[in-house]
Amino acid sequence: MNLETLWKSVLAEIELSVSKPIYRTQFAQTTLVSLQQNIATIGCPNALMRTLVESRYYSLIKNILDQRTKTNNSLLFIVSTKKTTLTLNEAGPLFSQSTDYQTVDTRTTAKRLHIRFESTFETFAVSTSNHMAYAAATAVAKSPGTAYNPLFLYGGVGVGKTHLVHAVANVILTKKPNTKVVYCMGEEFLNEIIEAIQTKSARQFKQKYRKAELFLVDDVQFIAGKQTAQEEFFHTFNAVHREGGQIILTSDRSPNEIAKLEDRLRSRFEQGLIVDISQPDFELRVAISNIKSNEMHITLPEDASKLIAANMSEARSIEGFLKRLSSESLLKSVPITTDMVMSLLKIKPEENDANGHKNNPRISPQELLEKVAKHFELKPSTLKGPKRDRPIARPRQVVMYLCKTELGLTLDDIGGLLGGRDHTTVMHGVNTITHELSVNGSLRAAVEGIKQILWV
Incomplete structure (x- = not known):
């Protein structure tokens, strides 16, 4: 059995052990580079992927490989550019090598619609806390109006709800730039209704929203308790849905938990797919630190991402910290060091272990x-x-x-x-x-x- 055949059989077993999104984003691009003297060298497309796979799935991979080879193996994970046995479309990389796949026209369209073109599926780190939402969003992007309609994503601040909304819009705009996309915050929807009433421009308001082919609303909970807003949202929802338009809504809580939300709206929200997104776990926070630092062109010292992840629990907090770190480096005209990271985190060197965790953590x-x-x-x-x-x-x-x-x-x-x-x-x-x-x-x-x- 050659290496490629052996690795395919290992991947087939892994695919049965993990969810499809995790398999697609964390395993599908790996390769078995070599197997010599019971040491299996496994290639990963980048350093971040190597860290995730090795830290989370070493035992799973080893057990399956040992069964296939009928021997006790050790695993060595490396970054390898060796061509994988799967195509890019099948693999769906976790970390984008480039976000330049969109045309200038598409980017211009996205900007005009307040869609962040840099928020793509490729720049979204997948973990157990968010992979169901990721899978649902990719399905919607592939078949808008038919897969899950509406798609309702809920969770705390900074868990990636808005990122997924923008990622769906980017995919659809890339395939069909003329798609009529309407993106707004729940509060904006409310304010525009008030303005339409005051300026007697209700017709223009309805024309804008009810003709949408892709209707995206962030923080939809803001319309709860507002009778006029809920009335108009109900009719807008029905109009878009009736014409086959895709609707994606986000909130900080599930429809059932939104106080003062009309029953008829709650019923509409619940007729599609509702997915909760949890706060990121430690490995995902490490990945987010690395992704965001790469996006900001920040060079972090070794293990700094672990140090940050160990002391911050939310993705948005991590991003804010990296901005402060970058500003500190620029103002002082010095490179970012571990001491600088620790100083901004307000911890002393002797308080940390080798993994970047405080010896006196928030909880033992x-x-x-x-x-x-x-x-x-x-x-x-x-x-x-x-x-x-x-x-x-x-x-x-x-x-x-x-x-x-x-x-x-x-x-x-x-x-x-x-x-x-x-x-x-x-x-x-x-x-x-x-x-x-x-x-x-x-x-x-x-x-x-x-x-x-x-x-x-």
């Missing part, structure tokens, strides 16, 4: 264990014990997952916390929860609830 591993145990109404000692019953094993795996994604602990450290379990068991637990979060809504809600408690 033991505290995390206790909070998870409390959530599942168990004793911490039970999670450390030998019992493997599902009511105990699943919460234990949640501890493994959160220690890895939120605290960035090593597999050995996590195993030690949980009664001396080996790193293979821990990695299996992390991978199990990672997969379950993509298909199990109740578990996803439980994990998100625990995460909110952790960082209060």
Whole structure:
């Protein structure tokens, strides 16, 4: 069996173990560069992808490869430009090599419509916290008006809702530049209605919105409780939907949680697909730090992205911090250093370990264990014990997952916390929860609830 055939068989098994968006964005462009003396060299298209795949899926890849080769292998991850066995369209890269694929006319159109042309699917980092939203948005971009209509994305500040909205618009405008796109904030919609009433220009208002082929509304919750706004939005929604136009809405909460939203609107919002986007986990925050620094042409010192990710929980906060970091560097006319990063984060060098985490973090591993145990109404000692019953094993795996994604602990450290379990068991637990979060809504809600408690 040659390397290409072997790797195809490994990828086929991996595809069954992870969600489609994660497979497409994190595995499809990898290659098996060599396999010599039981050392498998795996090529990744860029450094960021290498970090994500190695940190999250080392054990999964190794187990499958060992089964295929019937031997014990070690894995070495490198950045390789070797041509992959899949086409670019099949692979769907996680990180764009260039955003210059759009024409000047398309970019001009996007700018006029207040669509950020740099917000593409290629520059969107995918993780368990957002891959369902990513998959839904790509499906809508491929078949607008037929896939999910409306598509309703909700989540906290800075989780990527607006990025996905703009990415859909960019794909559609690239394929069909003359598409009538209307993008607005919920508050803008409200203000334009007030202005239309005051200036007696209701006809122009209706002409603008009801003829949209792609109707995009950010923060739609702002129209709740406003009778006139909800009345007009209801008729606009119906008009666009009736003509086959695609509707995408975002909010900070689900339709069922928006107070003072009319039942008929809630019903319309719920007739499509509703997807929640969680706050990014540790690895995704590292990826966001690297993506944003590349976009800003900022050169970060080694491990600075881990340092930033360990001390910031939101994507928007990370972006704001990088802007401050860039300004500091420019004002002082000095390159960015680790000391500069730590200074702006207001932490001292001796307070950090090798992974960039504070030795005195916001929460300790033991505290995390206790909070998870409390959530599942168990004793911490039970999670450390030998019992493997599902009511105990699943919460234990949640501890493994959160220690890895939120605290960035090593597999050995996590195993030690949980009664001396080996790193293979821990990695299996992390991978199990990672997969379950993509298909199990109740578990996803439980994990998100625990995460909110952790960082209060």
